[in-house]
Every structure is written in C-alpha cells, then in structure tokens.
Amino acid sequence: MPREAEPSLNEKQFVLQALQDSVRLDGRELEQYRPLELTFGDQYGVADVTLGKTRVLAKASAELTVPYADRPLDGIFNIATELSPMTSPAFEVNRPTETEVLISRLLEKTVRRSGALDTESLCLVAGQKCWSIRVDVHVLSHDGNLIDAACFAVVAALRHFRKPDTSMEGGVLTVYTPAEREPVPLSWLHSPFCVTWSFFGEEGDIAVLDATWMEEQVRSGSCTVSLNQHGEICQIAKLGGVPVEAVSLLHCTNVALVKAKDMSSKLDRWLAEDAKRRDKGGLLAELSAENDRVPDM
Amino acid sequence: MPLDTSTYNLALLRVDGRRWNELRRIHAQIRTQAAADGSSYLEMGHTKVMCVVTGPSEPGPRRGVAGAGGGGGGGGAGGQSKEAEVVVNIVIAGFSSVDRKRRGRGDKRTLEMQSTLSNTLAATLHTHLFPHSQINISLHVLSQDGSLLAALINAATLACVDAGIPMTDYVTACTAGSTSTYAANDEGADPLLDLNHQEEQELPGLTVATLGDSDKVVALVCESRVQISRLEGMLAVGVDGCKQVREILDQVIKAQGQKMILEGTVDKGTGLNDMDLD
DSSP: OOOOOOOOHHHHHHHHHHHHTTOOTTOOOTTOOOOEEEEEOSSTTEEEEEETTEEEEEEEEEEEEOOOTTOTTOOEEEEEEEOOTTTOTTOBTTBOOHHHHHHHHHHIIIIIITTOBOGGGGEEETTTEEEEEEEEEEEEEOSSOHHHHHHHHHHHHHHHOEEOOEEEETTEEEEOOTTTSOOEEOOBOOOOEEEEEEEESSSOOEEEESOOHHHHHHOSEEEEEEEOTTSEEEEEEEOSSSOEEHHHHHHHHHHHHHHHHHHHHHHHHHHHHHHHHHOSSHHHHHHOOOOOOOOOO | OOOOGGGHHHHSOOTTSOOTTOOOOEEEEEOOOTTSSEEEEEEETTEEEEEEEEEEEOOOSOOSSSSOSOSSSSSOOOTTSSSOEEEEEEEEOTTSSSSOOOOOTTOHHHHHHHHHHHHHHHHHBOGGGSTTOEEEEEEEEEEOSSOHHHHHHHHHHHHHHHHTOOBSSOEEEEEEEESSOSSSOOTTOOEEESOOHHHHHHSOEEEEEEETTSSEEEEEEEOSOEEHHHHHHHHHHHHHHHHHHHHHHHHHHHHHHHHHHHHTSSOOOTTOTTSOOO
C-alpha cells in the first residue's frame, strides 16, 4: 500500500515552533479560515467548493426506486464519498482508507442522521415508489480540512438540487420532465456545517481552525463539531488524540457556532445569487414566441 | 416504541430507577484469560465486553484498512515507525442486542469505533518505548445496553494495565445525556449520567473519555442533535462520571494486585513494604 511521504523533521519543527508563537505558515490567524469559494454547475445540484487549495465537488442526483422493506414511508438518501488516487497517491480505488471511512461517517452523521433532509417527503407511494437521493462527493485536490469543505459542498449541492415534479391522480404516478413542469427543490429542514479544530503540542493547548495538509500531518489531535445556524449541535467527533481541557472544548464549540453561522449566511447569499442568475422569467418566458430584439441597423 | 420520558419530571427517577447522577453497576475483572498478555472483562449495567491485549510484539502482515491514509491523530503509523502501532479489532456478537443483526467486517460504525479506540489509546500508552512493534487489542461485545463505546474504552484500559504496557494514566469513559429532546427548548432540562439503551435511543447524549483524575478530554463523541447550551452541563456530568469510573477501575486493579502478592504469584516489589495489604 503506498504511503504519503511524511514531512521532514525540520519541517515539522518549523511548523510547530511557529504555531507556538501563534504564527501560521500562510500568515493566517489561528481562528481564520482560508477563502471559501463556491461555484454551482450548469445543472442543478452540482457544487464545486474550494477552500484554499482544497477542492471538493459534490453532485446530487435523484432516481425512482422501491423503498426499503423495513421503512416503507421513507425515501432513500445516501452520501457516497470517494477519495481517488488523483487526490493523493495514498488513496487507492476500491479500498477505503481510514480517512475515507471517517469522512463518510462524519458526513452521514452531520447531514443524514441530524435529519437535514426530510426523507419522508421523498416517498411517493408507500412501500412502492420513492425518490432515492444520492450525493457523490469527489475530492479533487487535498490540502487539508477535507471534512469542512466536503460538508459544505454536500449541503450546497442538496440545497441547490431540484428533483422532477410529480403528481398522483387516480393511482397513476406521473413524473414530469423539466420542460413540462419546473423541477422542485428538496424539502430541506436545516443546514448543518462542520467546523474542524486541530490541536497541536504535547498539551494540546494550541487550537487552530481549518488546518492545511501540512498542519494536519503534524497535529496531535482534532475535533470536528457540526452545527446549524440555530445553535444546535448535530455531531461532535473528537476521536482520540491529544487530551484537551474540557473548558477549551466548550470554547471551541462556541467559536464553531460563529463560523457555522458565517458559512450559513454565505451559502444563503450564493444560492440567492445563483437563483437570480437562473431566473429568466420561468415557463412564460420560454413559451413566448417573441424573439430577442435585434438592435436597429 | 416511544419511551415515556415525561414521568421523569414527576418522580425524578429514570426508567431503570436511577437518579440523574447515578452510574449503573460496574463490575470488572482483569486477568481473565491466562494465555493473553493482558485481558479484562467489564460490565456496565447490561453492557458486557471482554478485552484481550497481545503485545507489544512484532508487527504481523499488513492489514487492509488500518494505518496509512493521513488525517487522523497518532493512531496507526505503520510498522516501520518509531512508535508502536495500536491495532484495535472489535467483534460485536450477533446475540448481543435485542434484534439479531449481522454486521460485516466493513461496518462503518465499527470501523469508526476501532479508529477512535486506537487513537485514544495511542495518545495515552507510551508507544514511543516500543518502536517497530504492534499492540493488538481485540474486544468482544457480548451484550449491548447503551454506552458501548464507553465500556469498550474502559475494558481496553484495564487490559492494557494488565498487560503492563506503560501508560500516562487511566483513560476512563462514560456517557452523559440530557432529559427532553432537542425540540423541546426548556431550560430546566437535567443532565443524566450513564445512559442505557432506551435512553440512548430517545435522548440526546454524548460519550466522553478523560485522562485520569484531570478534566482533560481524550475523546468526545456526540451523535445526536442537541442545543449548544446543554453541552456544558452534559460535559460536566460526563467528566465527573469518568472520575467515578476511574475510582472503580482503580479499586479493581489494586484488589487484583493485592491478591497476586498474597498468592505469591508476583514478588512484593521493593518499596512496597509499607503498602497496606489487608
């Protein structure tokens, strides 16, 4: 199994000593994120998130299937995470590394288990037909903090996504094409965001937000907190690592709330901008026979 | 099957008759397996786990999932490294819970627990004393009734002490919860200590593992939606519960040590003469 080359001792010491003096390699504050950018694709439900040099693409898709036998009233919602060798030579196809398992568990807990998407609304005919919503997460470039970027991409893709409209008349289910009826957004309940803290040093007393890959390789522990803008914690995962004072963990969650609110308002703004860009007057504009006016010669 | 948590407000008693700050009965044994380097058996209420530690020993053939990758803490660093690798393997018996469920090897929840345990212990064991080696910890879950991760961490700590692997201090864990679900926004919600399965299903809760007597949190796992204002109370109760668990585990270890000295299995070390053996 190929392994990522570890940073040299000199590099490690340099990063750690700089952090002792509250200096980061890229000149950021300890609690400052790298610039977060989001681009929506031409299709609905494609979100491309960049966080510094980390880049994650999420694509939501929907298909009609039969619901699970033990949950006849619920639709199906899955998040598939893929770390391909393109990201780093340490990732192999079809062989999930520990990182990949942990990321997909975290996304699942943050978005699926916290009930962000109302799965009951995906059911069309109880026990027979339902929507299966699937989000594919592709990591295109890995420069640390994959979790926060991936979570943001998943939430953005799902909120941007539109599924085909349907109707039930006399026991006949009709699915309309986008040309017949405007696709409808998913029934979205709240938007959770992940905020990952990295701890450095023997005592774990230096806490840093949005670590780069270099910083991740020398950190001694991490803690991911997922919150929504209403101040609800959806999940906390400090899976081992250096022991940290309980009080500083509480401080971390409070700062994380501020960051989550910030991300939430950013996403709202970008979604609104995108909606405005796409809005060409709806079906009426499309049906009108009028041509664009050609300027007079 | 909704659990009627509303009765809590009337009598301040939980479904199994405990008060808010009471642990369930903890029964623990060490040195249960004669052939192993270290072993333990732990019951927290009806949650029962067994742990066997082998090592530090020469690393075996590389396994599929562990190690490499990146991201996480100091867990699996590979056989060539300067620190011992802590490899954790959890087997959840099919008969352990009410509904018999088959969990394959690739179950993500189990993998996540394995990685949590491995990273938790790697931070506490003095792995740098055993370069190029591997510490194998296998855990068997015999019965599940909530607080599974906490029971696994406690059992692993006991087994590591039994195996004589140098470590900073005990890592002890327990769960804490909060009455009333996240939707009910009442400020008077009481924190609860040591959730059982029924409470775990119904109420928000978290698992916290601390180092020894301190307030230092090694692992903190919360999988349910909860108001941020409730976190402080839950964490405080959890950390306090960990200290109680530590006392209990400490007694178990000391009792076993005394027994072994009295039986003559081990020599009384120098400087132990003034130790009170009654």
